[in-house]
Amino acid sequence: MQTTVQDWPARVGYWHVGVPPSGPMDDLSFRLGNRALGNPEGAAGLECTLGGPALRFDTETWVCVTGAPTPVTVNGKPVEQWRSVPVPAGGVLDVGMVRGPGMRSYILIAGGIDVPEYLGSRATFTLGKFGGGTGRALAAGDALALGIHGVPAPSAPGSGGTGRVTAGVPGDDQPVFTRRWELAVTEGPHGAPEFFTRNDFDTIIGTDYEVHFNSDRTGVRLIGPKPQWARQDGGEAGLHPSNIHDTAYSIGALDFTGDTPILLGPDGPSLGGFVCPVTVVAAERWKLGQLTPGDKVRFVPVRADRAASLRELGAERRAAWPVVLSAGGDGDDGVLARREGSETAVTYRRAGNDGLLIEYGDMTLDLELRARVHALHQALLERAEPGVTELTPGVRSLQVRTDPDRLPTGKLLDLLGEVEAELPSADQLVVPSRTVSLPLSWDDPSTREAITRYMHGVRADAPWCPWNIEFIRRMNGLATVDEVFDTVFAAEYLVLGLGDVYLGAPVATPTDPRHRLVTTKYNPARTWTPENAVGIGGAYLCIYGMEGPGGYQFVGRTTQVWNHRSTGIGEDPWLLRYFDRIRWYPVSGEELLDLRADVAAGRGELRAEDGEFKLADYRRFLDDNAASIDSFRAMQAEAFTAERNSWREAGELTETP
Numbered sequence: 001m002q003t004t005v006q007d008w009p010a011r012v013g014y015w016h017v018g019v020p021p022s023g024p025m026d027d028l029s030f031r032l033g034n035r036a037l038g039n040p041e042g043a044a045g046l047e048c049t050l051g052g053p054a055l056r057f058d059t060e061t062w063v064c065v066t067g068a069p070t071p072v073t074v075n076g077k078p079v080e081q082w083r084s085v086p087v088p089a090g091g092v093l094d095v096g097m098v099r100g101p102g103m104r105s106y107i108l109i110a111g112g113i114d115v116p117e118y119l120g121s122r123a124t125f126t127l128g129k130f131g132g133g134t135g136r137a138l139a140a141g142d143a144l145a146l147g148i149h150g151v152p153a154p155s156a157p158g159s160g161g162t163g164r165v166t167a168g169v170p171g172d173d174q175p176v177f178t179r180r181w182e183l184a185v186t187e188g189p190h191g192a193p194e195f196f197t198r199n200d201f202d203t204i205i206g207t208d209y210e211v212h213f214n215s216d217r218t219g220v221r222l223i224g225p226k227p228q229w230a231r232q233d234g235g236e237a238g239l240h241p242s243n244i245h246d247t248a249y250s251i252g253a254l255d256f257t258g259d260t261p262i263l264l265g266p267d268g269p270s271l272g273g274f275v276c277p278v279t280v281v282a283a284e285r286w287k288l289g290q291l292t293p294g295d296k297v298r299f300v301p302v303r304a305d306r307a308a309s310l311r312e313l314g315a316e317r318r319a320a321w322p323v324v325l326s327a328g329g330d331g332d333d334g335v336l337a338r339r340e341g342s343e344t345a346v347t348y349r350r351a352g353n354d355g356l357l358i359e360y361g362d363m364t365l366d367l368e369l370r371a372r373v374h375a376l377h378q379a380l381l382e383r384a385e386p387g388v389t390e391l392t393p394g395v396r397s398l399q400v401r402t403d404p405d406r407l408p409t410g411k412l413l414d415l416l417g418e419v420e421a422e423l424p425s426a427d428q429l430v431v432p433s434r435t436v437s438l439p440l441s442w443d444d445p446s447t448r449e450a451i452t453r454y455m456h457g458v459r460a461d462a463p464w465c466p467w468n469i470e471f472i473r474r475m476n477g478l479a480t481v482d483e484v485f486d487t488v489f490a491a492e493y494l495v496l497g498l499g500d501v502y503l504g505a506p507v508a509t510p511t512d513p514r515h516r517l518v519t520t521k522y523n524p525a526r527t528w529t530p531e532n533a534v535g536i537g538g539a540y541l542c543i544y545g546m547e548g549p550g551g552y553q554f555v556g557r558t559t560q561v562w563n564h565r566s567t568g569i570g571e572d573p574w575l576l577r578y579f580d581r582i583r584w585y586p587v588s589g590e591e592l593l594d595l596r597a598d599v600a601a602g603r604g605e606l607r608a609e610d611g612e613f614k615l616a617d618y619r620r621f622l623d624d625n626a627a628s629i630d631s632f633r634a635m636q637a638e639a640f641t642a643e644r645n646s647w648r649e650a651g652e653l654t655e656t657p
Helices: 027-036 198-206 282-290 367-383 409-421 445-457 468-475 481-490 589-600 615-624 626-650
Strands: 002-006 045-049 054-056 061-067 072-074 084-087 092-095 104-109 180-187 209-211 219-223 243-248 254-257 260-264 271-274 278-280 296-301 335-340 345-350 355-360 388-393 397-402 430-432 435-442 493-498 506-510 526-529 533-537 540-543 548-550 553-557 581-587 607-609 612-614
Touching: 027 045, 027 061, 027 104, 027 282, 061 092, 072 084, 092 104, 180 282, 198 296, 243 355, 243 397, 254 271, 254 278, 278 282, 335 409, 345 409, 355 367, 355 409, 367 388, 367 397, 367 409, 367 493, 367 615, 397 409, 435 481, 435 589, 445 526, 445 533, 445 553, 468 481, 468 553, 468 626, 481 581, 581 589, 612 615, 615 626
Parallel strands: 180 296, 435 581
Antiparallel strands: 002 045, 045 104, 054 092, 061 084, 061 104, 072 092, 180 278, 209 219, 209 296, 219 260, 243 271, 254 260, 335 345, 345 355, 355 397, 388 397, 430 612, 435 553, 435 607, 493 506, 493 581, 506 540, 526 548, 533 540, 533 553
């Protein structure tokens, strides 16, 4: 149970550094309530999960409670949901427990709620501890300022309101709540036959999944059949076939973290290394906010260009229909086009009806591919196409989020073709590249605690338990765990992406391939990871930006990579930048706690030296050391194969056909 301040469309523009948009999980109920009160659709209001608060108003105003069915009273007298209701000065609005079906109700107030913005939004992101004025759910005694005299606050996000209170939300516009939900989805970005078998995909769209109790705003976990998978493993991305090189996620994507399907929510991670076979269309994502443990969910493929528009709030939104009417999906496995670029092949994958994922080359870890992604990213930033809303680079990919009403997919593909043809050669890539020294508490007590929690609450028999570092040693064919220590501290980690599991968390890989320890990710993922834990997944290293779920194998913990003291105005709160190079120096667990306290208090200083990363120089380094690099990779591949065979014998892997 919790009540938070949210606005819509919330915190847009920071997906690339691991800041999710947040905002109401059910945008439709939220926006309809605001519209009934004459507010801008996105004016800040309250989202209530499972049950609502009692609120005393010190001035008279109007309210509208929408969303899942729940008892509502004003001064003890029952009032209707979906109606505009006056509350007198000194009056108490009391929103009770959700009766169901549905999970969340919304309290909208004439004039909206006036709390400070953070990174352009009032929305609360509780895991990140910002937004909503306090960075947390509401508590008894909290006071919230309202818009003056019932007039919508002029800085409220969203489309303009009329300022006139209406009777309420018309019945025909109100969404239908149920215990069995049908969700309209588009194919992709990662479908059959590359990642899933045809039978897998038929199962995904032909099965009623059940909503798991372990679900929240980050994602809705589902219970369903285990895929067969179309490949044996993820190669350098990890041992499980669900593992891929880190790429940007879409809200509403069905993310297979190992064999566990999770629908990613508005507080979900922006970057990760798991496949997503289908994506809920933008206009249907309101349903994620109402999915309740025990509910059934069926995925219905639709044509992307025939999906309802997110702009619509009336009958065109199709929310009053209990089923999704569809003649079928696009039938293209989520692959929109494949082209031969000037230097490497390019694949364009659908990421919902409002997004596209551009992938370069083969599924291998190649810094030249990241250089190509960087060149495309910069070119699109300079072009500043109005219909593009977000650009998020991954290891060998770039996700482009769009407003499909302004920039349809066909026009976007034409635009990307033009930009691709004008990109410079990767040989010319020279980017600023600081060397950043960070402390690392090896095998930190907090990471040991996380493993213990996982064993007690999720899975005790996992191959990586009870000690992740020993698992890393075994997977890479090293003789002792001391060699794992030596390799990590000798490595120079190049930052390829930010926001790998939130808040400026870097995904990085050693520049020297001989330092690239390869592991697999937890399956299923952890439900808790300590803030700033350091882990390895596939051939990548990540610093977790905050507490939350996770799947990388722990090696230790470091200091903060997100500055919570920053207001986001004039100073970026994220510590690292693309193409920074991280070097570790060892500290004890006690020393790390002192360093973390200094950083939290604003006394810490970043140890960084300016420099450059030149791709041409890096190519020469690889050529000069080719023999020893090949020898290391051969040893690593042998250990990787042995581990995969042991997993198969233990039933960890499903045999592919």
